[in-house]
Amino acid sequence: MARILITSALPYINGVKHLGNLAGSMLPADVFARFQRLMGEEVLFICATDEHGTPAELAAVEAGQSVEEYCLEQHEIQARIAKGFQLSFDWFGRSSSQANRELTQAFADRLEDAGLIEERTSRQVYSIDDGRFLPDRYVEGTCPSCGYEKARGDQCDGCGRLLDPVDLINPYSAVSGSRRVEIRDTQHLFLLQSRMQDRIRAWVDERAGAWPQLTSSIAYKWLDEGLQDRSITRDLSWGVPVSRNGHPRPGFETKVYYVWFDAPIEYIGATREWAEATGGNWERWWRTDKGAEDVTYVEFMGKDNVAFHTVSFPATLLGSGEPWKLVDRLKAFNWLTWYGGKFSTSQKRGVFMDAALELLPADYWRWFLTANAPEGSDAPFTWEAFQNSVNSDLANVLGNFVNRITRYAQSKFDGRVPLEGEPGADEAWIEGELAQRLPALIAHYQAMDFRKAAAETRAIWAAGNEYLTRAEPWVKYKTSVEASAVGVRTGLNLAALFGVIAQPIIPAAAESILSALGVPPEARSFRFGDPRSCLDALPRGSAITAPPVLFAKIEDTQTADWRVRFGGG
């Protein structure tokens, strides 16, 4: 049994995430985790909210809450929504946890012990009225290059030029609008990534062969340009306090570690939270000197996160000099777009995760977002495509198949798996289909090709409908109940198989099918036997029921309404 550690990029605490965040990391990570569990592997699936940083502080102020209250509340909201989407995290942690604080401080100590940390003075914009240093993006002013008056400190939206906030003319705080800002010197800790250039490149060389091109090209781009030393502290109060060997670090009493330093460490922190809550052993998953040497670590994220996971986080782990588990396989996604544009809260463009669950059950979204995952390039979400996909794939192909065969079995065979009849040419045909398609399905999942896995799943469901057309049990019934019985028995077994293969993507519907057919948990795995035995797996004579209609079709009136409420078209 293999051991597989799976992490999804951490959703930021700053409000409910939209469908793109779901589609680009949490959902595919969940589908993969479910698949691996069904293959019988030992899986640990970890996620958490990423809670530190300026946006969290500002959002708390806006909400009229302390940042602690705000984060707790938002964490609970995100946890509830994750549960609603049936994301099967073994643990959904918080980067503000005590476990993460201890780990982050320990990593900083180890890095400093290794001579990889240095104090440097930098010049930053301080807002007197806000009483805080402002991140580049939160300073605005006139662009020194093009004269655009609302240029941000990091980049000018007018001319696109990258800027240094200290160069802005007439700078002001984007937080309060105050113009009482000044440049102040401030001390920060820098992680000397430049000294780790060769070690990181060697490590990337070792792994990149197994990474998708999108991933390795981003990693090499950073390496080729030369790794820069990176400031890992910030002038904030909300975060992991800067320390040295367990004590506040002199001169850094009002500073915390930068959120990008502590956030990936929370993958480990959340595992420790899991261990503390469940009695599990977290080091067995993360320390190669304590049992993790045979773990396969798989990360899921949007492409904007790739550099941090291929370079920055590995720099932290490698630089510590300790035997930490590093990523083996990395799956990066492009963006899900809203009709080709960006999701936007302020402009009411796009559906967010909480609103989605109010419209329809999780399976509907899970199916569409997996079958249309933004794998090769950005992929658009449109109501038309969503409606088509759900109605055709789920309601017509799968739902109707299960409904037609179970109802027929109820009306003609007393709701039991028929006893009699021997397989013939039609059964040989579907066996041939399964013999080819089931291995292909598993191969697509192993390769983390989610669109292809969904397409193959659908193709198998569709083959079931074709089988029934060939076998025609309702026609044969008129002349030979025994001949009809073979078709019904095979059809019921196909329905059970369809429920099994549906589990990673649409777990609720799969459960409904499998329980209606009385399939016990041990018979639901992806370790398929030969096709013939798959088609005679349900005990003959056992009672089955017709599950309630699995998927209601999405009506035009609904999409018309949603277009108005959420934008689109």
Added chain:
RNA sequence: GGUGGGAUAGCUCAGCUGGUUAGAGCGCAGGACUCAUAAUCCUGAGGUCCCCGGUUCAAUUCCGGGUCCCACUACCA
């Protein structure tokens, strides 16, 4: 600007190292069936594989140039 990716049927996309009639799903047209959520199954129409050159016996597939999209560009997370 730099780097990377993309441009294939009406729509969304597959097409490993070049080779007979370029594929899938949806949509559309026709037919079959009637167990089923007016579902299903079959058949069909429809493409100068972005443009211009080049290499080759042969290019959607390789090379060069062009046009158009998109992403990333480290102190935003």
